[in-house]
Amino acid sequence: MLRLLISAPEITIENILLVTFTEKATSDLKLRIRQKIQQHVDETSEISDAEGKKLQDALDGFDNAAIFTIHAFAIPSCGNFPLKPETSSTRNSWMTVP
Secondary structure: HHHHHHHHOOHHHHHEEEEEEHHHHHHHHHHHHHHHHHHHHOOOOOOHHHHHHHHHHHHHHHHHHHEEEEEHHHHHHHHOOOOOOOOOOOOOOOEEEE
């Protein structure tokens, strides 16, 4: 994630979605990513003002980063895009409810 934030000026932490399997993995990822960003800010002597501001903004907004388990991501999505069985007698499929 750090590499993406540094190499793509138009991408912010709010534009990145990270989905994993377990809550433990989610917690570990959040901790490791935050540490990597902070470490880069603290240890890089030749950081540009724009990069420094972008990374500081990422740290400030990190609690809103989209790092979820599959379930935590899917449940709200299913609520926003519910499915119902299609009524066609020739097909047994699902369709999105408009």
